[in-house]
Amino acid sequence: MEYIERIADRLVADRLRSAGAVLIEGPRACGKTSTARQHAASAVYLQNDDAARSALDVDPRLVLAGATPRLLDEWQVDATRLWNGVRATVDDRGKPGQFILTGSAVPDDDARRHTGAGRFARVEMRPMALAESGESSGAMSLRALLDGDPPDPGRSDLTIPDLARLVVRGGWPLHLRMDDTAAAQASSDYLASIADADLGRLDTSRRDPARAGRLLHALARNTAMELVVDRLTREVDGPDGAMARTTVYDYLVDLRRLMVLQEQPAWAPRLRSRARLRTRPRVHLVDPSLASAALQADADHLLADLTTFGLLFESLVVRDLRTYADALDARVFHYRDSDNLEIDVVVQRRDGVFGAFEVKLGAGQVDAAAAALLRFAAKLDADHSGAPAVLGVITGSEYGYVRPDGVVVVPLGMLGA
Incomplete structure (x- = not known):
């Protein structure tokens, strides 16, 4: 199916120029992953990739390595480690546009997970207008x-x-x-x-x-x-x-x-x-x-x-x-x-x-x-x-x-x- 441009595409592109990581949130099947792919240079699909989830147990940096912007699809599969890993990597690199995270469920608040202020920008998606x-x-x-x-x-x-x-x-x-x-x-x-x-x-x-x-x-x-x-x-x-x-x-x-x-x-x-x-x-x-x-x-x-x-x-x-x-x-x-x-x-x-x-x-x-x-x-x-x-x-x-x-x-x- 040919990709149809979304209003969120403009927002994602803008945020990638100003933030180290862009978090795209929305209900399941609204098109988050398809939109994220338009802007990503590499990707890992955590919900369906057993090897990637195993790599997280060894060292989250193994999953974060790749051409940027790197898409982390359904990041809430291991929310705390990924969030904190992305935050630390963004700080280390000191450049915008490093990661795109997509998620169809908001994780519980976790005291271990840093707020992400200054590193993350959020874009909300819905079904198509x-x-x-x-x-x-x-x-x-x-x-x-x-x-x-x-x-x-x-x-x-x-x-x-x-x-x-x-x-x-x-x-x-x-x-x-x-x-x-x-x-x-x-x-x-x-x-x-x-x-x-x-x-x-x-x-x-x-x-x-x-x-x-x-x-x-x-x-x-x-x-x-x-x-x-x-x-x-x-x-x-x-x-x-x-x-x-x-x-x-x-x-x-x-x-x-x-x-x-x-x-x-x-x-x-x-x-x-x-x-x-x-x-x-x-x-x-x-x-x-x-x-x-x-x-x-x-x-x-x-x-x-x-x-x-x-x-x-x-x-x-x-x-x-x-x-x-x-x-x-x-x-x-x-x-x-x-x-x-x-x-x-x-x-x-x-x-x-x-x-x-x-x-x-x-x-x-x-x-x-x-x-x-x-x-x-x-x-x-x-x-x-x-x-x-x-x-x-x-x-x-x-x-x-x-x-x-x-x-x-x-x-x-x-x-x-």
Whole structure:
């Protein structure tokens, strides 16, 4: 399969010029190794190489020797020795671009493992955004929107049925060459492997596949909603009884370590009003295809259940925006206050520039979304938080344009980095 360039390629290349080692993290099968290979001069694949793991027992330097940048794939197989060995080697060589490490699980904190400050740079990867896989034209750039550049009117080629299919297919690179039925089955198998194997690899003492599967189903039902552990606990009840809150927390920690659960934190600006800010994050699985698989919802089911489709569409948008935001050194938040004003997405760059977006599947919801965005902007204490660089409604509709009130309508099929 021909390699498709990823947004992360630019980030990896930049970090190799400034750091001794680049750590690429992301869920299993999102394309980390393929991307790392584009930048590596030599490689060792630790998960499948018994000889390399044996060499680690003798002297980690045997594994670290090779043309640079040297790829250490699935480095968490022996996290402490490799991390400390890479750190020491980077210090000894005193040059950037020595190593690329890839991993699909975050190791436990280990007091023996140095933080790596000043030696390691981190790049996060996810399944492919629509602009990466070619389904979005990228004509409406997030960068340009945050720079305040008004976009030209345009039209997306994606229809609502197309978007339902893309939710179910997901952004996994291997799924791009599958038909819809095979891609949906692959997502179901991915979920089963998380419950049956991946969680057990992290902690064999308390991982029950049936309970893990019910929790994944509950998380799918709560996609794009605030994380409320009590609600999850109730939904995970099964024939073996209720799951304790502490057990739910344990599972959530491990799902984060596998980078399958990705939470969308709440944004906390200064307000003019006395409204209190809500602080719970929103819940997303790393790709909406996992949520549709957990719910056993194919494209036809989503088209018949627009409420569920709308939530999974929002998760699709958040997935893509996170990838585009990475290229801008920005983060993706949501906003909610005690007046029940909710804004689906706030993207804020490190320099403080931000934009606010509502996510609506249909064109008929744009007016209400624009009104909410304008109320939100009026609430902000602009002297402290600044004014939004852009207010936008990201939709599943075809047409992109700027409304008379200044709110930008952005079809997802036109959104890009």
